[in-house]
Amino acid sequence: MTVNSALLNVDKPLSDEFKQIWAGVDEECQFHFPNEPPPWLNEELYDRGIKFVNDNLVGVGMSNGEALVSGLCIPSFYKALTFSGETNVKKNALYRYRDTGLHIFGKWYFSKPWVENSEAAKSFKIVNKMHSHIANKIRDVRDDFDNILESKYEDPGKQMLLDVLQNDLKKLREAVGPMPNEYFYFVNNSLVFTQFDMFLVQSSFFGGPLLYPEWYGCARATESEMEGFIHVWRVFGYYLGIDDKYNAAQFDVHTTRKLGFECLERVVKPCCLQIHTQSVFLAQKVFRVPSDYYIWLYRNYHMMGLELKELWRNFSWKQTYYYYVRFCFGYYVYPIFGLKQLFNRMTRKLIHVVVDRVKSKIKKE
Template sequence: MKYSSRVLHLNLHLTAEPFDSPSRKMLKKVRKKDFSAQDFVDQLLREGAQVTCDETNESFVRSDRLPPFYDERLFRKGQEFFHKHAFSMYSACFYGLVTILSIPTILRILIFTKQSSSAITAYKRYVATIFHMTIWYDEDFKPGSKLWKSISQVRHVHNSASKRGSKAGVHRIFQKDMALTQFGFMGFQLSRSHLVGIHDASEEEWKSFLHVWRVVGYLLGINDRFNLCSGSVQETKEICELLISQAFKPEILKGDKDFLSMARHVCSGLWPVSPILNFKTSLCFLHALVQETNGFKKIPEPTFFKLSWGLKLSYYFQMYVFLYWMKNHYYRLYRNFIQKFTLWFFKVLPLLAFYKFGIAHSYVDIKV
C-alpha cells in the first residue's frame, strides 16, 4: 500500500506545526496503521533523489526555534546511551562512513570536492567529522551553544558543496543522499547491534538514541518524510534493514574502483586515530555487516583480495570482541575509557599524525 496523498501532505507540513497539533496526532495514527517500511524506502530512493537538501529548514539558523518535536529528556538520554556504548558507537560510525561511500551520488560529490581523495584530505575531513560528532553527544542543545554552532557549520559545508556541485554540472546534494548519510551514524548501531558490540539495550534507550538523530537529521536539512528516525524504533529498524539489502549491499558487493579507492583513503587517513585500522580487514568486516554473518564459519572475503593469516587473526579478534567481550560490563567500561582517552589525547597531541602527515598538517580545528 502506498502512502496516501493525505499522509504526504501531513508530512510536508509537519515541521511547521506544534508537537500536539491535531494533524500530527492524525499522522501518528495513520502511520501506525498503514506504515510500510518498503513504501518508505521506495519513496526515499525515488522522490528523495529529486528533492535537494541545501537551504531547507534555514529558520533553525536564523532564529532560536527548536524543532517542534524536540524532547530535552529524550535527547539527553540519547546522549547518555551513546556514552554507555562509546567504543561500539564510534566503531559502527566508521563502518557506516565507509558504507555510504558506496552510493554513487554521494561518491561523486566527494570526488568533486576532493576532500577525501587522498589519505591526508580524508584525515582532515573525517577527524573534523569525529570532533563535530563528539560535540553533538556532549553539549547542551540550545540556541548559541557549541552544538548549535557545530550543526550550523556542517550545514554550511554541505550547502556550499551542493551549490558548487550544481554549478560544475555534477549535481546537488539530495534528500536521499542526506538520509543515507544519516544511516551512517545510526544504522548499523540499530540494525546490527550485536555485530558492533551493543548488547541488552532497552527499547527506551533506542528510542532516545533515534530521537537524537531525528533532531540532528532535521537540523541538517532532512525533511521529516525522508528522516529515517521519524517513526518508532521497530519502523526505523525495518527501514535500515531494507536500505542495507536494497541500497548499500549491492553497491558494496559490486566493488566499484572509485569506492574502493575512497575507502582505502579513509582507512589510511584515520589510521593515526585508530592504529588497528586495516583496509582489507575493515572491508571484510563491512561485508559481514551487510550480509549479517558473524564471520566465524567463513570470513566474507571480497573476491578481489585474500587475507593473510595475520589479518585473519586480527579479523577474528575484532569479531570476538564485538560478539562476546562487549557483553561484559567491565570490559565495555574499559574500552569506552580507552576510546575517550584516545580521542582526548589525539586532540592535544596527535603523535601518529605527526609521523604520518607532519606536524603542520596534524592538528584539526573545527573552530566551534
C-alpha cells in the same frame, strides 16, 4: 528472471515508510539551519539517547568507522568526495574524517543544538555550510559533472585482492540477477545532495547499533535506550537540514529497523555489489596499510549477508587474525561489564585530548 531473494530481499511491495522516504530522491537538500527547535523535541528522550551513546561509546564509534567503508561504495558519496578533492590525499583524508568525528563525538553528543550559540549549534552551522558549498559547486557544473569526475578519478593500482574482490562481486551479481528498480533510479539520478542522500548519511551514523547491535557490543540495549538513541539522530537530522518527512529517525524503533533493512536491500547492498575503483582508492586512504581495507570490507559485507568467499580464502594469516580480533572484541570482549566502562572511559578521554589539541592549534593560527 527474478532477483535472488537469498541475497537481496526485495520480493515484498514497498512499505509506506520507504515510499515516503524514497520521494526525497527527487528533492535536493538546501541545508538550512532551523531557527526554532523541532515541535516534536523531547528533551528527556534526547538525554536518554545521549546516555546510550556514552554507555556504548566505543561500539557507536566502531559502527561509524565501518559505515564509512560501506558508504564509499555509494556513487553519490564517493563522487562528491572526489569532486571536492578533500580526501584524495591520505593526510587530507585523515584530517577530513577526523574533523567529522570531532564534530559528532566532540560537540554534537556533548551539547544541545537547539541552545543558541552552543557548541553543537555552531558545529551544525559549519557542517551545513560545508555541505551547501560543495553541493552548489556541483550543481553549478551539473551538465559537465561526469566529465569533470573522469579527470579526477585515481587508479588504486594493480592489487591482487582487488582483482579477487571484483571477481567475487561479479559472481554475486550473477547470482542476484537484475538489480531493484530503486537502485537504477538512484545511481542515474542527476540531482545532487538529495534529501534521500542525506537520509543515507544520517542513517549511517545510527544504523549499525540499531540493525546489528551484537556486532557493536549493544545487544543488551533496551527498546527504551534505542528509542532515545534514534531520537538524538532525529534531532541531528533536523539540524542538518533534512525535511521532517524524510528524516530517517522519525518512526518508532521497530519501524525504523524495518525501514533500515528495506533500504539496505533496495539501494545500499546493490551499490555494494558495484564497487568503482575510485571508491577503493578513497577508502584505502583511511588505512595505514592500504590492504587492511579489504578486512573491513569483508566484515561489512559478511554482516549484511554478502559472502566474499574468494577474498576470504586469499587473506594472509595476519589479515585473518585481524578479522577475528575485531570480531571477538565487538561480540565478546567489549560487552563484558567493567571492560565496557573502561574502554568507554579511555575513548572519552582520548576524544577530549584530541578536541583540546585541535582547539589549541586553531587559537595559535
